[in-house]
Amino acid sequence: MEGFSAIYIFMLAAFTGYEVIARVPVILHTPLMSGSNFVHGVVLVGAMVALGNADPNDPLQLAIGFVAVVLGAANAAGGYVVTERMLAMFKRDDRKEAAK
């Protein structure tokens, strides 16, 4: 990727992240932290690419890549389950919030 356009992407993504959760009620702080924890689990994709490009004859590279994919997969899967379980508690809340 071209160096300078990447800086624009960094900048715009940072503003997006800031705006997206600028007005969040306190009750959602924990679920939202958990949810954003899940989203950076996309590191899994990077780990897959890295392991996929590792030299098959170099055990060190394979080992590091393997660890990266295990950790990334755990971040994504664990992050999803935990967030989903927390948000499942908010079922009853729908009507009250809609009325506000």
Next chain:
Amino acid sequence: MMAKWLIDISYFVVAVLFILGLKAMASPVSARKGILWAGAGMVLATVVTFLTPGMQNFAYIIVALALGGGVAWWSGKIVKMTDMPQMVAIYNGMGGGAAAAIAALEFSRGHVTGPVVTTLATLGALIGAVSFSGSCIAWAKLQGVMQKAHRLPAQNMVNLVLAVVTIGFGVVIVVGGHPSPMHIIAFFVLALVLGAVLTLPIGGADMPVVISLFNAFTGLAVGFEGYVLGNPALIIAGIVVGAAGTLLTQLMAKAMNRPLTNILFQPITGEAQAGGAIAGSMKEVSGLDAAAMMRYAQKVIVVPGYGMAVAGAQHKVWEMAQLLEKEGVEVKFAIHPVAGRMPGHMNVLLAEAGVPYDKIFDLEEINAEFPLADVALVIGANDVVNPVARTDKSSPIYGMPILDADKAQNVIVIKRGKGAGYSGIENALFYEDNCRMLYGSAQQAIADVITNVKSMAS
């Protein structure tokens, strides 16, 4: 060519799904849809990545995916709601570790070239490794594996020196161009030690804010490694989370009235407390008297704390509240922003017990009502109702917004023993004239009250 095009389009869709998902998660109405969208994005991203041209080692990838994903899925399913914060911490640490491992692999492949790529790879590795070891310590503390806050002599100096040395190694890697393997290993070891040493002295009460900070760290690390790999999905998701996580950390620190710098460099400890001893004595009350006070009250405000949650008493408390309501007593629940272990944690725990949302009130909503309440029932909460936060400038929690439980006509405090709270600070509320202590575990005490209320049924 076709595969490349499909991957590009898919990553674009993934980025949109992540952003919309996070946006939806910021409102209670749409929060559940949000995680579904983000989840769909994750599945799409993972599947199309298999099509990346030139990929090898598929067997390893699939085994690693199944292993990491499987164990985490299972552990996330069985974890109790009270233990959620440390689970978030450990999954987050793993993400940081993954980002650091990606950097290590790219370094050992010799694929990190050019000043911009090297800088970002090194920076991502540093942040990711700090987040990994720091989150592991945070997990150990909240899980109770590690009980005490360990504070080194001249802790801040040690932190500073360690940070400077680590960054120095990083700069040499960036400027030197072709670092030796030993050099890179030393860099990673230093970064891991730095994360651990930074987190060790921080007390459990401040841990949520630190976990949130590490969450933002991991996001940044992922974004930087995404640049190294030329992967836009990683860049966008990582940086968005980095920014969102930073804001969330600030919001949490604000709710506790603890500036982030204090949390990191001046942890609350019991010994830090100045100020004189508190005059007066604690007055005990029996389960029978407590039941009578609430049964014949007009209005009872329940202030639940983490002590109630660990005792698993939330279901009993709700049962008691329903009984009282049947007798015509108005019952409300007052939640401090940092009740539980994280902001919002207590709401989740009460919701799990079946308490409807319209009975749960925030600090701003309920504080004016305490003087009108006949009884404030404090269960396993301590620092969040300590009036010294309003009055005693020398107290470490001075200025923290508290629930004005002391202004109720009567206060009943359910507490295991006479010890101080999580932060080790004496609670002036317990010595007030209108305060009565009901000793025992939350489970037993509430069960006792329930039996007595039933015997007084009209």
